[in-house]
Amino acid sequence: MIYADYNGSAPVCNDVKEYLKQRLDEGPYANPNAIHFMGQKVLMGMDNARSVCAKFLGAKFSQVIFNSGATEGCSQIHHSVLGCGAKDEKNLIVTTGIEHSAIRKTAEWYAENRGYEIITIPTNPNGIIDLTEFEKVIKDKHQNIALVSIMAANNETGVIEPFKEVSKLCQEYGVTNFCDTTQYIGKMPFNFNETGMDYAIMSGHKIGALTGTGILLAKDKTTLKPLIIGGGQEKGLRGGTQNYIGNETLAVAMDSVSKFFDRIPELTKKREEFEQKVKEKYPSAVILGEGAPRLATSTYIALPGVHGQAVQIELESMGIFVTTSSACSDNEPVTSKVLKAMGVTDDVGRGVVRISVGLCSPVEVYDKIYEALIKAYDKLSQIKSY
Numbered sequence: 001m002i003y004a005d006y007n008g009s010a011p012v013c014n015d016v017k018e019y020l021k022q023r024l025d026e027g028p029y030a031n032p033n034a035i036h037f038m039g040q041k042v043l044m045g046m047d048n049a050r051s052v053c054a055k056f057l058g059a060k061f062s063q064v065i066f067n068s069g070a071t072e073g074c075s076q077i078h079h080s081v082l083g084c085g086a087k088d089e090k091n092l093i094v095t096t097g098i099e100h101s102a103i104r105k106t107a108e109w110y111a112e113n114r115g116y117e118i119i120t121i122p123t124n125p126n127g128i129i130d131l132t133e134f135e136k137v138i139k140d141k142h143q144n145i146a147l148v149s150i151m152a153a154n155n156e157t158g159v160i161e162p163f164k165e166v167s168k169l170c171q172e173y174g175v176t177n178f179c180d181t182t183q184y185i186g187k188m189p190f191n192f193n194e195t196g197m198d199y200a201i202m203s204g205h206k207i208g209a210l211t212g213t214g215i216l217l218a219k220d221k222t223t224l225k226p227l228i229i230g231g232g233q234e235k236g237l238r239g240g241t242q243n244y245i246g247n248e249t250l251a252v253a254m255d256s257v258s259k260f261f262d263r264i265p266e267l268t269k270k271r272e273e274f275e276q277k278v279k280e281k282y283p284s285a286v287i288l289g290e291g292a293p294r295l296a297t298s299t300y301i302a303l304p305g306v307h308g309q310a311v312q313i314e315l316e317s318m319g320i321f322v323t324t325s326s327a328c329s330d331n332e333p334v335t336s337k338v339l340k341a342m343g344v345t346d347d348v349g350r351g352v353v354r355i356s357v358g359l360c361s362p363v364e365v366y367d368k369i370y371e372a373l374i375k376a377y378d379k380l381s382q383i384k385s386y
């Protein structure tokens, strides 16, 4: 079996499994907010995890807020920055057409319900946002921008966006900047305070920690309002007894993943060889985001005329799990919003499959995926499915 949907959710990593076995066996268990010895011991463990996470993320201890994951973090940021509703002088949200729906839909909710207007920065055909256009927008309209929300790495294409430049421009013009770093963190080294961004988010299940865990990073915590009020946990910013064991797994997973960063060049090379081999065999195959800087572990590939879902099912029958990342109904396959924003035609958009492995994956998985993919294409291209 080959699991190649790490961008969807990574398996719990081995170090976390080992940690949990011992942790669950030995305890301690208590409410980290209790003042008795056991509670304080749990709190110390969780705060130790917070220190490890802060170091890994290039943030200060006090900038790390534990939560349930990226979607919650995104909601809290929007609630904090936009919750009061559009003011005459600050009524714009600047975002892109390639954001994850958790981010895009939140922005749309604030536009529909709180009077904001969305400016969508266009995306180039290679998946990179149009930085020149962004620069123009920020120069012309910075006084009216309430929030810039541009992601670090795309979940479908794996394309790495110029988020450092975006952040620099936001700082220069004094505009609040939220970056969706969910796919970037754990796949590339990241330093929150070096980028200068105001807010970032991540989900534990994308990096091998337990699902239902995550972190919101805030440059200045006093700008945040709680989404969940509760009993004042996380310094009043996220109510509810903390998921302390889950939060500990974040630290273990971050420690674990940092050991694999030096594999990025090797994985990138192998990924490129894999893509070239497929293109040699099938010259009409398309690699989405080809030529743009991409995460080492992601490939988004289409063979026009061969339906992505059919490829997915064929691969699954050979024990390989990938996704299409495009919503499809029986005869009306739909090109994803991300691909539409890149100007990708339905001919390509209907054919995509996303192959995403982990930084810990052996390079040989690409050889096995290649064999299976070619078998699937050989079989399916005999019948043109659309």
Ligand SMILES: Cc1ncc(COP(=O)(O)O)c(C=O)c1O
Pocket: 007, 008, 069, 070, 071, 072, 100, 102, 103, 151, 153, 154, 155, 180, 182, 183, 203, 205
């Ligand atoms: C880029 C990006 N942002 C946000 C999210 C939302 O993450 P979660 O569902 O863990 O809250 C995802 C999940 O796939 C993602 O890929």
